[in-house]
Amino acid sequence: MQSNGTGPVHTKGIRPAVWGTLLVMAGLAVLGTVAFSWLAAKPTRSAEPQTAADEPAFVSAAAVQETVSNAPVASPAPAVAAEQEIVPSQPPDVDALIRTLKDGTESPEARINAARRLAGVGSNEALAALKEVLLTGPDELRAAIAEALGNCPHPECPFILLGLLADRSEAVVRAAVRGLARQDSIQALDALNRLLHDSTKALSVRCEAAAGLASMRQPAAMEALSRAAMLNNDEAILSQLLDGVADHPIGESRDFFQNYLRSPHVSTDLKVTALEALGQTPGEVGSFLADYLRNPDPELRAAAAWALSTADDPGSLASQLMPLLQSESDPEVRRRLYQALGNQENVDWQTILPALQRETDAIARLAGLELLAGLLRNDILQNRSSEQQLAYFDQTVVPELKTAALSGRSSEIRKQAIIALKRAGTPAALEAVQHVNQHAGDQIAPGTSGHSPKQSK
Numbered sequence: 001m002q003s004n005g006t007g008p009v010h011t012k013g014i015r016p017a018v019w020g021t022l023l024v025m026a027g028l029a030v031l032g033t034v035a036f037s038w039l040a041a042k043p044t045r046s047a048e049p050q051t052a053a054d055e056p057a058f059v060s061a062a063a064v065q066e067t068v069s070n071a072p073v074a075s076p077a078p079a080v081a082a083e084q085e086i087v088p089s090q091p092p093d094v095d096a097l098i099r100t101l102k103d104g105t106e107s108p109e110a111r112i113n114a115a116r117r118l119a120g121v122g123s124n125e126a127l128a129a130l131k132e133v134l135l136t137g138p139d140e141l142r143a144a145i146a147e148a149l150g151n152c153p154h155p156e157c158p159f160i161l162l163g164l165l166a167d168r169s170e171a172v173v174r175a176a177v178r179g180l181a182r183q184d185s186i187q188a189l190d191a192l193n194r195l196l197h198d199s200t201k202a203l204s205v206r207c208e209a210a211a212g213l214a215s216m217r218q219p220a221a222m223e224a225l226s227r228a229a230m231l232n233n234d235e236a237i238l239s240q241l242l243d244g245v246a247d248h249p250i251g252e253s254r255d256f257f258q259n260y261l262r263s264p265h266v267s268t269d270l271k272v273t274a275l276e277a278l279g280q281t282p283g284e285v286g287s288f289l290a291d292y293l294r295n296p297d298p299e300l301r302a303a304a305a306w307a308l309s310t311a312d313d314p315g316s317l318a319s320q321l322m323p324l325l326q327s328e329s330d331p332e333v334r335r336r337l338y339q340a341l342g343n344q345e346n347v348d349w350q351t352i353l354p355a356l357q358r359e360t361d362a363i364a365r366l367a368g369l370e371l372l373a374g375l376l377r378n379d380i381l382q383n384r385s386s387e388q389q390l391a392y393f394d395q396t397v398v399p400e401l402k403t404a405a406l407s408g409r410s411s412e413i414r415k416q417a418i419i420a421l422k423r424a425g426t427p428a429a430l431e432a433v434q435h436v437n438q439h440a441g442d443q444i445a446p447g448t449s450g451h452s453p454k455q456s457k
Contacts, residue, residue, distance in 0.1 A: 092117050092120075097114045097121075098118065098125070101130070102132070112144040118130055119145070119148035120151060122154040127152070133145060139169045139171055139172060142167075144175070146161065146175035146178075151179075158183060173202075173205050174205055177212045180212065181212030188216070189213065193213065197231070203236060210238075211241075213225055214244020214245050214248075222253070226260070229256075235270065238273070245257070246278055250278075250283035250284065258288075261274055271300060275304050279308070280311075282312070283313060284313045284314075285315070289314075290317060302335075302336045309342060311343065316344070322351055325355050326355050334367075335367045338364065338368045339371075349372065349375050349379070349389055356372065362413070363413070369397055370420040372393065372420075373401075373423045374423050394429070401417045402417075402432040405417035405432070414440075
């Protein structure tokens with residue numbers, strides 16, 4: 001472009017400066033294309049998610065998605081691989097655990113923990129260290145090792161545990177029994193069965209053997225327990241045995257309890273223990289216990305009702321319990337029947353009142369009032385309580401419970417009365433609790449609870 005004095009004049013030529021500018025722009029365009037291709041192929045860092053601010057401004061989201069989809073899968077970055085290697089748990093440092101186990105200056109807790117971890121490892125090296133400490137260590141540590149060997153995979157462990165049954169320490173022998181029970185083998189079952197019947201052994205050891213047998217899942221275990229129950233006369237051992245059998249589902253333990261309760265050689269006290277133990281048995285126990293609610297012996301009727309009051313699955317027996325309550329002559333059985341009704345679904349307030357209004361025994365009546373309190377609370381929570389129901393409870397039941405809480409003839413009666421008031425939770429009931437606390441001191445720890453009806457499902 002040339003000037004003629006009045007303005008620029010265009011010519012066909014282009015100055016070198018303009019060419020330079022055009023070449024620079026072209027170069028930038030090429031560099032941009034190369035840079036975009038490199039970014040698209042570069043693997044994304046999973047540890048630092050890319051944000052919109054990290055993307056080049058000139059690349060659309062659609063273009064990025066298309067490029068990433070078509071790009072070959074890249075190997076994970078080293079940082080990601082390092083993070084993934086941390087996830088699996090590291091194997092224990094056996095040498096460090098052995099040093100802790102053998103170090104007498106370490107705390108007992110640290111040495112016991114090391115013993116348990118070494119038993120879990122189960123290697124030759126770990127077992128050699130455990131055997132050494134079994135010979136020389138303190139009895140507390142030796143007992144911990146014996147019990148831990150029950151979880152040890154080393155094939156020598158069963159023989160070590162069998163040898164420990166003759167140990168000088170009673171605590172170690174009992175721990176060995178627990179270890180053998182955990183192994184749940186035929187060999188362990190035979191050893192514990194012999195120990196249970198060995199009258200030369202300490203009572204605590206034989207009780208441990210009974211509990212160990214009852215915890216085993218071997219098919220022959222229940223048969224061994226049945227024989228032991230019939231042949232053994234020691235109540236401490238039998239109580240331990242019955243509690244252990246009761247931990248088995250009712251489908252597994254039904255025959256045992258049926259034979260035991262029908263035996264003419266079993267005392268009433270032990271039958272009571274057996275029935276009460278059924279309250280902790282998994283499964284629906286109501287159909288089994290219902291037969292004993294009509295037993296001629298009131299102690300067995302009371303025990304069966306008590307078991308129903310504590311069972312997780314007592315069955316649907318409310319329609320059977322009500323007639324029994326109305327015809328029952330023994331006050332202790334009536335008390336337990338009120339408590340059993342508290343563990344039933346859909347018990348109606350109105351059906352309880354007639355029996356309760358005829359109740360003359362103070363203890364049984366208190367159990368009935370506690371049942372009413374629980375039923376009322378459930379109805380309030382379900383928005384189905386009536387004004388008549390609330391009025392009866394506040395005007396009739398609350399004053400009676402308040403009097404029992406203040407002047408009941410025993411501390412148990414006073415505590416149960418306060419439990420019932422707290423359970424109902426009506427304004428009048430809570431006011432009565434405050435009054436009792438102010439005039440007689442807090443009769444019961446906050447949050448204490450007794451039997452309560454189940455809430456409707």
